């Protein structure tokens with residue numbers, strides 16, 4: 166039996182603009198998916214998943230795709246969970262040359278699902294690492310990141326950037342520009358996350374920004390302005406000036422709002438954080454619903470968020486220095 170974990174992430178800067186070649190800076194957080202893998206005697210795949218959403222649910226199925234689990238969650242969610250694990254296992258079969266191998270896979274995650282925190286990337290990264298080690302092969306982090314990206318790319322019909330999977334595999338703060346991903350220095354950030362209990366439709370939100378950009382030149386300028394904020398943010402990250410970092414995050418949120426990807430609940434949480442004295446706050450990920458990220462070393466933001474209508478959960482999240490972790 167092997168057990169690996171991998172972290173989720175927040176975007177400090179640059180989501181959406183990264184689709185058009187601007188840089189982005191995601192940062193891994195200590196909220197993890199843990200994947201336990203046991204080799205089977207046959208070629209079947211059995212997945213037992215818990216806590217894939219905040220409410221938690223259990224999915225168990227035998228075989229690859231035809232055996233439907235009997236649980237009270239949307240089929241889309243189950244398809245997604247199954248698709249990611251199937252894809253990760255295919256990558257492991259490919260990496261190890263063991264085409265006929267089957268596994269029992271148990272997933273446990275404390276990352277809200279589909280809320281801009283990279284939950285699927287964390288599951289895929291941990292699954293690839295655990296399953297390949299179960300076959301006696303330890304893959305380099307770069308290869309895990311690449312294979313996890315390929316899995317997401319396939320499951321999400323080409324709508325995936327390398328940011329989530331690279332960040333989850335390597336940990337820390339990361340700079341992504343096109344296909345170029347690298348780790349960058351970051352101070353210990355006082356990250357607070359607010360979650361509205363929902364999730365945005367990434368594909369529709371990305372399409373919305375694309376349409377705006379085609380219609381209005383100033384929407385294109387807004388995307389470029391986000392790129393400028395990111396470049397400033399990278400420099401400030403190196404100095405550790407949290408006040409300036411927060412101001413730039415506020416700027417980034419305003420530009421994302423202008424592109425139509427915020428929502429009432431995300432804005433409410435962002436303002437609650439700012440009113441509570443956070444250095445800055447912005448939505449993280451595709452938007453439309455899901456999570457915000459704020460910087461506040463005190464408890465004020467977390468407390469304020471807990472009393473904010475529309476906020477379902479708020480928590481502090483340490484920066485995850487380590488990406489994929491080999492636990493057993």
Ligand code: PMV
Nearest residue numbers: 180181281283325326450451
């Ligand atoms: O919501 P997430 O964590 O999947 O992030 C989406 C980020 C976008 O920039 C909107 C899309 C992308 O693939 O980069």
